[in-house]
Amino acid sequence: MAKYSRPMRMPSNEDRIYKMRMYENKIADNIQAVKSYNQLMRAAEFGEQHIKKREEREIESREEAIRQCREQNLEIRRAKLSALLEGEDQLLNDELKTNSMTLAERRAWLEARSRALKQKQNTEACQRDRYAQEMMDKAWRDNADDVRVQDSKLAVLRAVEGRKRQLEEAVARKIIEEEENRKLEGIMERELKIKEQALWAEVATKAAKRVEATDVLNEQMELLSKLRSEEQAAVKAEMAAMNMRWQQEEEALKRTQAERKCYLDARNKSIQATNQGLRCTRNGENDADKRFEAECAALTAAREAQEILQEKELKDAQKREAKQYANHLKAVAARLSADDSFRNAQFKAEEDAESAKREAGWKREEDQRQRLWNRVHEERQNQLREKDKVRFEIEAQKRLDLENNERMVKMAAAEKERQLAEQRRVDPETIFTSPPA
Structure with a gap:
């Protein structure tokens, strides 16, 4: 009976190692994707910058190809026309030569012409025989298994x-393309470094300007806080001086009132004493004394009323002055609050403007990147369409050349038939009396 053995348990950290490897592979894939994206973006930016030059070079190359094709076609047509004209010239020369010849010269010329035609016919016959032999050899090779197998091998x-x-050739082309790609990547890397340096310089300039603006704002805040503290100290000093003046005026008023009251009391007492003495000395003058006392009492009451009115007016003036001072303090506090609100609003407006500027810059970069992708795609489509157009033009030119060649061959064959017909119309006696070639 087989003994059961429990399988060994994997290490406890195996799962963690596997997860770490998966995480590292994912990070490596992400880094590679970012590098590929950056390389693609650099290639797109380089293509965007050099698109005009590339278009000009492509247009020049296409024009050069079309020009060369036209020149080749023109040379072929010139050669064919030259051959045709030379043949016609030769025929005219032969006709002129035969017209000015004597009978013996004409017979000799016809004999030479007959020998040349015979030699040409023999050459064509040899070519036909050679072609027939090649076809027979080919048929024999196709029918012979061993030979066919050897030919197949x-x-x-x-x-x-x-x-x-x-x-x-493909490897050589690939090596050349890789070398060109490396050169292109080097150019793109240099341009990217230049752009990055310009970007970092711009960022440093903006940071310096921001620090400078912050320093200016801090100085303004310090100056404002200093002015505010000075205003508060001045207000406190003014309030203390006014309170002291009010206390001094109130104490002076109290002293004046006390002195006045003491004076009036002393005077009343002296008057009462005088009146009492007069009443004692002159009992007959009671009515006059009463009237005099009434007048003194009325005068005293009038003076007291006048003093009370003056005291009331002084208190009212102090209240008005205190109210004006309170309004002045409220106005100063409102002005300081307005300055704080204006400064906060200005600072917030500057922050909003800077944020809007950053947002606009990001949006502009995103729009430029999208336009760049669209233009690259459109350029690729235009290149494909242009390539198809050039291919169609080349095919049409090839068909036209083929038709021209066929027409020239037919014209040459017709001309040859015409020449043979003219030769057949020559005097039979001259032909039969000529020696064989």
Whole structure:
């Protein structure tokens, strides 16, 4: 009976190691994606900057290709026309030569012409025989299994050699493309460094301006707080001086009232004493004394009323002055509050403007990036369409050249038939009497 053995438990940290590896692989993939994206963006920016030059070079290359194709076609047509004109010139010269010849010269010329035609016919016959022999050899090779197998092997070897040569050419082209891509990446890296340096310089300039503005605002805040403290100290000193003046005036008023009251009391007492003495000495003058006392009492009451009125007016003046001073303090406090509100509003407006400027810059960069992608895509589509157009033009030109060649071949064959017909119309006696070639 087989003994059961419990499987060994994996280490407790194996799962954590696996997760860490997965996390590291994910980070590496993200870094590679960011690098690919940055490389693509640099390529797009480089293409955006050099798109005009590339368009000019492509237009020049297309124009050069079309010009060369036209020149080649023109040279071919010139060669064909030259051959045709030379043939016609030769025919005219032959006709002129035969017209001015004697009978013996004409017979000799016709014999030479007959020998040349015979030699040409023999050459064409040899070519036809050679072609027929090649076709027979080909048919024999196709029907012979061993030869066909050998030819197939040779064809395979030739195909392998051709494929190998194509692969070598592809590798060479790939090496050239990689070298060009490295050069392009180097140029893009240099331009990117220049842009980054300019960007960092702009950021440093903005930071310096921001620090300078902050320093100016801090100085203004310190100056404002200093002015506020000075105003508060001046207000406190003014309030203390006014309170002291009010206390002094009140104490002076109290002293004046006390002195006046003492004076009046003393005078009343002296008057009462005098009146009492007079009443004692002159009992007959009671009525006069009463009237005099009444007058004195009325005078005293009038003076007291006048003093009370003066005291009331002084208190009212002090109240008005205190009210004006309170209004002045309220106005100063309101002005300080307004200054604080204006400064806070100005600071907030500057912060909002800076934030709006940053948002606008980010949005502008995003719009530029989107426009760059759109332009790259549109440029690629235009290149594809232009490539198809050039290919169609080349194919149409090839078809036109083929038709022209066929027409020229037909014209040459018709001209040859015409020449043979003219030769057949020559005097039969001259032809039959000529020696064989």
